[in-house]
Amino acid sequence: MRQDAVHVTGMGMVTAIGVGVEANLASLLAERTGIGPITRLVTRHRGKIPAAEVRMGDMELSAIAAPADTRGWTRAALLGLAAVREATLQAGLDPRGPRIGLISATTAGGIDKSEGIYDRFFDNAPSDEVLEYIGTHDPGEHAERIAHELGMSSVVTTVSTACSSSANAIGFAARLIRAGLLDAAIAGGTDALNKFTLNGFNSLMILDPQACRPFDGSRAGLNLGEAGAYVVLESATHARRRGAAPLAVVNGFANTNEAYHATASSPDGEGARMAMDRALASAGLRPQDISHVNTHGTGTLNNDASEGLAMHRLFEGKVPPFTSTKSFTGHTLGAAGAVEAIYAVLAIRAGAHFATLRHGSVLAEAPVVPVLRSSSGHAITHVLSNSFGFGGNNTSLILSAP
Numbered sequence: 001m002r003q004d005a006v007h008v009t010g011m012g013m014v015t016a017i018g019v020g021v022e023a024n025l026a027s028l029l030a031e032r033t034g035i036g037p038i039t040r041l042v043t044r045h046r047g048k049i050p051a052a053e054v055r056m057g058d059m060e061l062s063a064i065a066a067p068a069d070t071r072g073w074t075r076a077a078l079l080g081l082a083a084v085r086e087a088t089l090q091a092g093l094d095p096r097g098p099r100i101g102l103i104s105a106t107t108a109g110g111i112d113k114s115e116g117i118y119d120r121f122f123d124n125a126p127s128d129e130v131l132e133y134i135g136t137h138d139p140g141e142h143a144e145r146i147a148h149e150l151g152m153s154s155v156v157t158t159v160s161t162a163c164s165s166s167a168n169a170i171g172f173a174a175r176l177i178r179a180g181l182l183d184a185a186i187a188g189g190t191d192a193l194n195k196f197t198l199n200g201f202n203s204l205m206i207l208d209p210q211a212c213r214p215f216d217g218s219r220a221g222l223n224l225g226e227a228g229a230y231v232v233l234e235s236a237t238h239a240r241r242r243g244a245a246p247l248a249v250v251n252g253f254a255n256t257n258e259a260y261h262a263t264a265s266s267p268d269g270e271g272a273r274m275a276m277d278r279a280l281a282s283a284g285l286r287p288q289d290i291s292h293v294n295t296h297g298t299g300t301l302n303n304d305a306s307e308g309l310a311m312h313r314l315f316e317g318k319v320p321p322f323t324s325t326k327s328f329t330g331h332t333l334g335a336a337g338a339v340e341a342i343y344a345v346l347a348i349r350a351g352a353h354f355a356t357l358r359h360g361s362v363l364a365e366a367p368v369v370p371v372l373r374s375s376s377g378h379a380i381t382h383v384l385s386n387s388f389g390f391g392g393n394n395t396s397l398i399l400s401a402p
Helices: 021-030 058-065 075-091 111-121 128-136 141-150 165-178 195-203 236-242 270-283 301-314 333-350
Strands: 006-015 100-105 156-159 184-191 227-235 248-257 292-294 382-389 393-400
Touching: 006 021, 006 075, 006 165, 006 236, 006 333, 021 333, 058 075, 075 111, 075 141, 075 184, 075 227, 100 141, 100 165, 100 333, 111 128, 111 195, 128 141, 141 156, 156 165, 165 184, 165 227, 165 248, 165 333, 165 382, 165 393, 184 333, 227 236, 227 333, 248 270, 248 333, 270 301, 270 382, 270 393, 292 333, 301 382, 333 382, 333 393
Parallel strands: 100 156, 100 184, 292 382
Antiparallel strands: 006 227, 006 248, 184 227, 248 393, 382 393
């Protein structure tokens, strides 16, 4: 193992299929989806568009996240704090060290609160609630708030590159550790379902009115979700010094910016192929070394055709078992890359291929078929995890067995 290896020593998450990593694993193996009718978010689209909501209110989330002062916490920040607490607890890491950073990601920040108080902000005498939340709109506020809650004083930064945000946060954190700038980092992302995002994706006409069907010939779009997901990363030296056992190794990372279109991937999948190819090169691996692929797999006409073609080209027609776990969690946007990085680690540790739910027919654009049923007992050494964002911001991570 390389001296500068970056170990994953802790993981934490809250998604529509479970609170905590073990609950998520159980749902993946049991093929329990979190996609269903919208019940929490107040929107005109209730009853028309499904989503993957975390089925608890903000007060329940606050009880799990346990902030010292409950004022001013947005839903996104609570999802993030709950996940960070689980990750640091598993790692046994005190995050207050001088060389421990927080690299967090989001697309919408605290808009779940600010969109509800916007009209009242212009009142002559804004209420205490308005004043409490108006400052949380900024995407970086959640990271600063979580860092303050944990007493962190080192590097704190926010990444926002659309759907690749938290994959880039993990990759960036790994680079900081490899460069010797940090000993450890908490990296991941959080996003809460909100009207702005739901309406925006609906205006693009890429939301499926039914539960999504990634890589299916009849797919009609994606379902949005919400989540918080974080990993603790450490240099191998720092982890050994603490006696922290590695769960996995961040072995490869690459990001490409093809800029083909503001909201669509290149139809030939070149940007995605380049990201996967460069991630393999950074890990010193060949395509045939990959045991499993956790795809971006949104269920849109464009993404699945583009990604399917990219995989078919990269693996020269011999695509390893692959899945889209967004058929469970929906598309959690800024949290998606971290959610799926954790699922990649779970695939390695459980020897599991997870199902792609509701698949019924083959893609017309590429001859690839995802894993259809969840199963365990497989030898999985290297997992490629893809996250592709608007604007052609394509990111691939490789997680490997320690």
